[in-house]
Amino acid sequence: MGVLAGIDTGARLLVIVCVAVMVTVVSAQVGMRYLLNSSIDWAQEVSRFAFVATVFLAIPLGLRDRAHVGIDILVSRFPAALRDALARALALLAAAMLLVVFATAIRVAGATWSERLGSLDITSSVFFMPVIVSALHTALHLIAEALWPRDTAALVPPEGDGVLEQPS
Template sequence: MHTQFILAARIMRGISTAALWLAGAGLILMTVFISGQVFMRYVMNDSIVWSEPASVILMGWFIFLGAAVGIREGYHLSFDVVLYFLPNKAKLILYSISDGLVALFGACMAWFGAQLALSAWNVKLPSLGVSGAVDFLPLVAGGCLIFIFSVERLVLRAAGRPTARFGEAQPDEA
Protein backbone atom coordinates (compact mmCIF):
# COMPACT_ATOMS: atom_id res chain seq x y z
CA MET A 1 0.00 0.00 0.00
CA HIS A 2 2.88 2.34 0.83
CA THR A 3 4.38 1.97 -2.65
CA GLN A 4 1.00 2.75 -4.22
CA PHE A 5 0.85 6.04 -2.34
CA ILE A 6 4.40 6.85 -3.37
CA LEU A 7 3.65 6.05 -7.02
CA ALA A 8 0.41 8.06 -7.01
CA ALA A 9 2.15 11.01 -5.32
CA ARG A 10 4.93 10.93 -7.91
CA ILE A 11 2.42 10.90 -10.75
CA MET A 12 0.55 13.82 -9.16
CA ARG A 13 3.84 15.66 -8.66
CA GLY A 14 4.65 15.09 -12.35
CA ILE A 15 1.26 16.46 -13.38
CA SER A 16 1.71 19.39 -11.00
CA THR A 17 5.20 20.13 -12.34
CA ALA A 18 3.97 19.96 -15.93
CA ALA A 19 1.10 22.32 -15.10
CA LEU A 20 3.51 24.74 -13.44
CA TRP A 21 5.87 24.67 -16.45
CA LEU A 22 2.95 25.24 -18.82
CA ALA A 23 1.74 28.13 -16.68
CA GLY A 24 5.23 29.67 -16.71
CA ALA A 25 5.54 29.21 -20.46
CA GLY A 26 2.12 30.84 -20.91
CA LEU A 27 3.20 33.81 -18.82
CA ILE A 28 6.38 34.23 -20.85
CA LEU A 29 4.53 33.84 -24.15
CA MET A 30 1.89 36.36 -23.08
CA THR A 31 4.68 38.82 -22.19
CA VAL A 32 6.25 38.31 -25.62
CA PHE A 33 2.88 38.85 -27.36
CA ILE A 34 2.14 42.05 -25.43
CA SER A 35 5.69 43.36 -25.91
CA GLY A 36 5.43 42.67 -29.64
CA GLN A 37 2.07 44.45 -29.73
CA VAL A 38 3.48 47.52 -27.95
CA PHE A 39 6.48 47.61 -30.30
CA MET A 40 4.32 47.24 -33.38
CA ARG A 41 1.78 49.83 -32.27
CA TYR A 42 4.10 52.56 -31.04
CA VAL A 43 7.23 52.03 -33.13
CA MET A 44 5.94 50.57 -36.38
CA ASN A 45 2.53 52.33 -36.24
CA ASP A 46 0.79 49.04 -36.95
CA SER A 47 -1.01 46.48 -34.84
CA ILE A 48 -1.02 42.72 -34.29
CA VAL A 49 -4.75 41.92 -34.23
CA TRP A 50 -4.45 38.52 -32.55
CA SER A 51 -2.06 39.47 -29.72
CA GLU A 52 -4.64 40.70 -27.21
CA PRO A 53 -7.15 37.82 -27.46
CA ALA A 54 -4.32 35.29 -27.50
CA SER A 55 -2.82 36.92 -24.41
CA VAL A 56 -6.14 36.81 -22.57
CA ILE A 57 -6.50 33.10 -23.34
CA LEU A 58 -2.93 32.46 -22.18
CA MET A 59 -3.65 34.43 -19.01
CA GLY A 60 -6.58 32.12 -18.26
CA TRP A 61 -4.32 29.12 -18.67
CA PHE A 62 -1.53 30.31 -16.42
CA ILE A 63 -3.92 31.58 -13.75
CA PHE A 64 -5.93 28.36 -13.48
CA LEU A 65 -2.99 25.98 -13.87
CA GLY A 66 -1.03 27.96 -11.29
CA ALA A 67 -4.02 27.96 -8.93
CA ALA A 68 -4.29 24.17 -9.19
CA VAL A 69 -0.60 23.78 -8.36
CA GLY A 70 -1.08 26.14 -5.41
CA ILE A 71 -3.90 23.91 -4.15
CA ARG A 72 -1.70 20.82 -4.31
CA GLU A 73 1.21 22.51 -2.58
CA GLY A 74 -0.97 23.99 0.16
CA TYR A 75 -0.46 27.63 -0.80
CA HIS A 76 -4.10 28.49 -1.40
CA LEU A 77 -5.83 31.20 0.59
CA SER A 78 -6.67 30.11 4.12
CA PHE A 79 -7.19 31.56 7.55
CA ASP A 80 -4.96 29.62 9.92
CA VAL A 81 -5.05 31.84 13.00
CA VAL A 82 -7.60 29.68 14.85
CA LEU A 83 -5.75 26.50 13.87
CA TYR A 84 -2.76 27.46 16.01
CA PHE A 85 -4.88 27.01 19.13
CA LEU A 86 -6.62 23.75 18.17
CA PRO A 87 -5.45 20.19 18.79
CA ASN A 88 -4.06 18.24 15.82
CA LYS A 89 -7.18 16.11 15.35
CA ALA A 90 -9.37 19.23 15.03
CA LYS A 91 -6.85 20.75 12.60
CA LEU A 92 -6.99 17.64 10.41
CA ILE A 93 -10.79 17.73 10.39
CA LEU A 94 -10.82 21.40 9.39
CA TYR A 95 -8.17 20.82 6.72
CA SER A 96 -10.28 17.97 5.34
CA ILE A 97 -13.42 20.11 5.29
CA SER A 98 -11.46 22.81 3.48
CA ASP A 99 -10.06 20.34 0.95
CA GLY A 100 -13.53 18.88 0.40
CA LEU A 101 -14.96 22.32 -0.32
CA VAL A 102 -12.08 23.13 -2.66
CA ALA A 103 -12.63 19.80 -4.46
CA LEU A 104 -16.32 20.66 -4.85
CA PHE A 105 -15.37 24.10 -6.17
CA GLY A 106 -12.95 22.52 -8.69
CA ALA A 107 -15.59 20.05 -9.84
CA CYS A 108 -18.11 22.88 -10.31
CA MET A 109 -15.50 24.93 -12.17
CA ALA A 110 -14.86 22.03 -14.54
CA TRP A 111 -18.56 21.24 -15.01
CA PHE A 112 -19.76 24.78 -15.64
CA GLY A 113 -16.65 25.62 -17.66
CA ALA A 114 -17.47 22.64 -19.89
CA GLN A 115 -21.05 23.93 -20.24
CA LEU A 116 -19.73 27.35 -21.28
CA ALA A 117 -17.26 25.76 -23.71
CA LEU A 118 -20.01 23.70 -25.31
CA SER A 119 -22.26 26.76 -25.63
CA ALA A 120 -19.47 28.66 -27.40
CA TRP A 121 -18.33 25.74 -29.56
CA ASN A 122 -19.87 27.09 -32.79
CA VAL A 123 -18.77 30.68 -32.20
CA LYS A 124 -15.60 31.63 -34.03
CA LEU A 125 -13.15 34.13 -32.52
CA PRO A 126 -12.55 36.43 -35.50
CA SER A 127 -9.02 37.55 -34.66
CA LEU A 128 -7.75 34.03 -33.94
CA GLY A 129 -9.97 31.95 -36.21
CA VAL A 130 -10.60 29.33 -33.51
CA SER A 131 -13.70 28.20 -31.65
CA GLY A 132 -14.96 30.34 -28.78
CA ALA A 133 -14.73 27.23 -26.61
CA VAL A 134 -10.99 27.92 -26.35
CA ASP A 135 -11.82 30.77 -23.97
CA PHE A 136 -13.34 28.35 -21.45
CA LEU A 137 -10.96 25.40 -21.68
CA PRO A 138 -8.69 26.81 -18.91
CA LEU A 139 -11.68 26.66 -16.55
CA VAL A 140 -12.21 23.00 -17.38
CA ALA A 141 -8.55 22.00 -17.10
CA GLY A 142 -7.95 24.06 -13.96
CA GLY A 143 -11.13 22.77 -12.35
CA CYS A 144 -10.19 19.16 -13.08
CA LEU A 145 -6.71 19.64 -11.62
CA ILE A 146 -8.06 21.44 -8.54
CA PHE A 147 -10.49 18.56 -7.99
CA ILE A 148 -7.83 15.88 -8.47
CA PHE A 149 -5.26 17.60 -6.25
CA SER A 150 -7.83 18.23 -3.50
CA VAL A 151 -8.98 14.61 -3.57
CA GLU A 152 -5.32 13.56 -3.41
CA ARG A 153 -4.91 15.62 -0.24
CA LEU A 154 -8.04 14.06 1.28
CA VAL A 155 -6.93 10.51 0.47
CA LEU A 156 -3.43 11.08 1.83
CA ARG A 157 -4.78 12.62 5.02
CA ALA A 158 -7.27 9.76 5.48
CA ALA A 159 -4.40 7.28 5.12
CA GLY A 160 -2.30 9.14 7.69
CA ARG A 161 0.21 10.33 5.10
CA PRO A 162 1.55 13.90 5.10
CA THR A 163 0.14 16.50 2.73
CA ALA A 164 2.02 19.54 1.50
CA ARG A 165 1.18 22.51 3.65
CA PHE A 166 3.32 25.63 3.70
CA GLY A 167 6.74 24.08 3.38
CA GLU A 168 6.05 20.68 4.96
CA ALA A 169 7.39 17.52 3.30
CA GLN A 170 5.85 16.49 0.01
CA PRO A 171 3.84 13.22 0.15
CA ASP A 172 6.41 11.29 -1.90
CA GLU A 173 9.34 12.56 0.19
CA ALA A 174 8.08 11.33 3.57
Protein backbone atom coordinates in the same frame (compact mmCIF):
# COMPACT_ATOMS: atom_id res chain seq x y z
CA MET B 1 7.12 10.11 -9.81
CA GLY B 2 3.41 9.84 -9.15
CA VAL B 3 0.64 10.68 -11.60
CA LEU B 4 -0.19 13.92 -9.81
CA ALA B 5 3.48 14.97 -9.82
CA GLY B 6 3.57 14.34 -13.58
CA ILE B 7 0.46 16.47 -14.06
CA ASP B 8 2.10 19.17 -11.93
CA THR B 9 5.18 19.11 -14.15
CA GLY B 10 3.04 19.46 -17.26
CA ALA B 11 1.09 22.33 -15.71
CA ARG B 12 4.30 24.07 -14.66
CA LEU B 13 5.67 23.81 -18.21
CA LEU B 14 2.40 25.15 -19.65
CA VAL B 15 2.50 28.08 -17.24
CA ILE B 16 6.06 28.87 -18.34
CA VAL B 17 5.06 28.69 -22.02
CA CYS B 18 1.98 30.86 -21.44
CA VAL B 19 3.99 33.53 -19.62
CA ALA B 20 6.61 33.49 -22.40
CA VAL B 21 3.89 33.82 -25.07
CA MET B 22 2.21 36.63 -23.15
CA VAL B 23 5.44 38.61 -22.68
CA THR B 24 6.54 38.04 -26.28
CA VAL B 25 3.20 38.99 -27.85
CA VAL B 26 2.65 42.06 -25.66
CA SER B 27 6.24 43.24 -26.25
CA ALA B 28 5.89 42.74 -30.00
CA GLN B 29 2.57 44.59 -29.98
CA VAL B 30 4.06 47.55 -28.08
CA GLY B 31 7.04 47.61 -30.44
CA MET B 32 4.83 47.48 -33.51
CA ARG B 33 2.57 50.21 -32.22
CA TYR B 34 5.27 52.68 -31.13
CA LEU B 35 8.00 51.96 -33.66
CA LEU B 36 6.05 51.08 -36.79
CA ASN B 37 2.70 52.75 -36.07
CA SER B 38 0.99 49.44 -36.76
CA SER B 39 -0.44 46.62 -34.68
CA ILE B 40 -0.85 42.88 -34.61
CA ASP B 41 -4.55 42.07 -35.06
CA TRP B 42 -4.57 38.96 -32.91
CA ALA B 43 -2.23 40.15 -30.13
CA GLN B 44 -4.94 41.08 -27.65
CA GLU B 45 -6.77 37.75 -27.89
CA VAL B 46 -3.61 35.65 -27.73
CA SER B 47 -2.17 37.59 -24.78
CA ARG B 48 -5.53 37.49 -22.98
CA PHE B 49 -5.75 33.71 -23.44
CA ALA B 50 -2.14 33.31 -22.25
CA PHE B 51 -2.95 35.38 -19.16
CA VAL B 52 -6.12 33.41 -18.37
CA ALA B 53 -4.29 30.12 -18.88
CA THR B 54 -1.38 31.24 -16.69
CA VAL B 55 -3.67 32.18 -13.82
CA PHE B 56 -5.85 29.08 -13.90
CA LEU B 57 -3.09 26.54 -14.55
CA ALA B 58 -1.06 27.96 -11.64
CA ILE B 59 -3.89 27.57 -9.09
CA PRO B 60 -3.29 23.84 -8.36
CA LEU B 61 0.47 24.44 -8.20
CA GLY B 62 -0.09 27.12 -5.56
CA LEU B 63 -2.38 24.78 -3.65
CA ARG B 64 0.24 22.04 -3.74
CA ASP B 65 2.89 24.41 -2.42
CA ARG B 66 0.48 25.94 0.11
CA ALA B 67 1.14 29.34 -1.42
CA HIS B 68 -2.46 30.57 -1.27
CA VAL B 69 -3.51 32.94 1.48
CA GLY B 70 -5.27 31.29 4.39
CA ILE B 71 -6.71 32.74 7.55
CA ASP B 72 -6.18 30.34 10.42
CA ILE B 73 -6.64 32.58 13.45
CA LEU B 74 -9.42 30.30 14.74
CA VAL B 75 -8.37 26.93 13.34
CA SER B 76 -4.82 27.20 14.68
CA ARG B 77 -6.25 27.14 18.20
CA PHE B 78 -8.03 23.80 17.68
CA PRO B 79 -6.50 20.53 18.88
CA ALA B 80 -4.44 18.77 16.20
CA ALA B 81 -6.98 15.96 15.66
CA LEU B 82 -9.86 18.40 15.11
CA ARG B 83 -7.68 20.58 12.88
CA ASP B 84 -6.75 17.57 10.73
CA ALA B 85 -10.36 16.33 10.50
CA LEU B 86 -11.55 19.80 9.54
CA ALA B 87 -8.80 20.13 6.91
CA ARG B 88 -9.81 16.79 5.36
CA ALA B 89 -13.51 17.66 5.34
CA LEU B 90 -12.91 21.09 3.83
CA ALA B 91 -10.58 19.63 1.19
CA LEU B 92 -13.31 17.18 0.15
CA LEU B 93 -15.94 19.94 0.12
CA ALA B 94 -13.71 22.17 -2.03
CA ALA B 95 -12.97 19.22 -4.35
CA ALA B 96 -16.70 18.59 -4.77
CA MET B 97 -17.24 22.26 -5.59
CA LEU B 98 -14.43 22.17 -8.16
CA LEU B 99 -15.91 19.07 -9.78
CA VAL B 100 -19.15 21.05 -10.19
CA VAL B 101 -17.10 23.88 -11.77
CA PHE B 102 -15.40 21.29 -14.02
CA ALA B 103 -18.72 19.85 -15.25
CA THR B 104 -20.34 23.27 -15.65
CA ALA B 105 -17.37 24.67 -17.59
CA ILE B 106 -17.54 21.71 -19.98
CA ARG B 107 -21.26 22.31 -20.48
CA VAL B 108 -20.81 26.06 -21.07
CA ALA B 109 -17.86 25.46 -23.43
CA GLY B 110 -20.05 23.12 -25.44
CA ALA B 111 -22.90 25.63 -25.53
CA THR B 112 -20.62 28.44 -26.75
CA TRP B 113 -18.57 26.32 -29.16
CA SER B 114 -20.05 28.00 -32.26
CA GLU B 115 -18.99 31.49 -31.12
CA ARG B 116 -15.78 32.66 -32.79
CA LEU B 117 -13.08 35.05 -31.65
CA GLY B 118 -12.90 38.31 -33.58
CA SER B 119 -9.43 38.17 -35.09
CA LEU B 120 -8.70 34.45 -34.89
CA ASP B 121 -10.86 31.83 -36.52
CA ILE B 122 -11.13 29.68 -33.41
CA THR B 123 -13.90 29.07 -30.93
CA SER B 124 -14.28 31.39 -27.97
CA SER B 125 -14.63 28.25 -25.86
CA VAL B 126 -10.82 28.03 -25.73
CA PHE B 127 -11.07 30.37 -22.74
CA PHE B 128 -12.90 27.62 -20.83
CA MET B 129 -10.14 25.05 -21.41
CA PRO B 130 -7.80 26.37 -18.67
CA VAL B 131 -10.78 26.55 -16.28
CA ILE B 132 -11.69 22.94 -17.05
CA VAL B 133 -8.12 21.68 -16.64
CA SER B 134 -7.52 23.75 -13.50
CA ALA B 135 -10.74 22.67 -11.81
CA LEU B 136 -9.97 18.98 -12.31
CA HIS B 137 -6.28 19.33 -11.43
CA THR B 138 -7.05 21.30 -8.26
CA ALA B 139 -9.78 18.82 -7.28
CA LEU B 140 -7.26 15.98 -7.61
CA HIS B 141 -4.86 17.81 -5.29
CA LEU B 142 -7.63 18.39 -2.74
CA ILE B 143 -8.75 14.75 -2.88
CA ALA B 144 -5.13 13.62 -2.41
CA GLU B 145 -4.80 16.04 0.52
CA ALA B 146 -7.96 14.63 2.12
CA LEU B 147 -6.90 11.01 1.65
CA TRP B 148 -3.17 11.37 2.35
CA PRO B 149 -2.78 14.60 4.35
CA ARG B 150 0.56 16.24 4.77
CA ASP B 151 1.73 17.37 8.19
CA THR B 152 -0.42 20.31 9.27
CA ALA B 153 1.48 20.88 12.53
CA ALA B 154 4.17 22.75 10.62
CA LEU B 155 1.55 25.25 9.47
CA VAL B 156 0.61 26.37 12.97
CA PRO B 157 3.02 28.90 14.46
CA PRO B 158 4.14 28.26 18.02
CA GLU B 159 2.20 30.13 20.69
CA GLY B 160 3.45 33.67 21.11
CA ASP B 161 4.89 34.09 17.61
CA GLY B 162 1.84 35.89 16.23
CA VAL B 163 2.35 38.98 14.12
CA LEU B 164 -0.38 40.85 15.96
CA GLU B 165 1.05 40.23 19.41
CA GLN B 166 1.41 43.41 21.44
CA PRO B 167 4.86 44.16 22.87
CA SER B 168 5.18 43.93 26.65
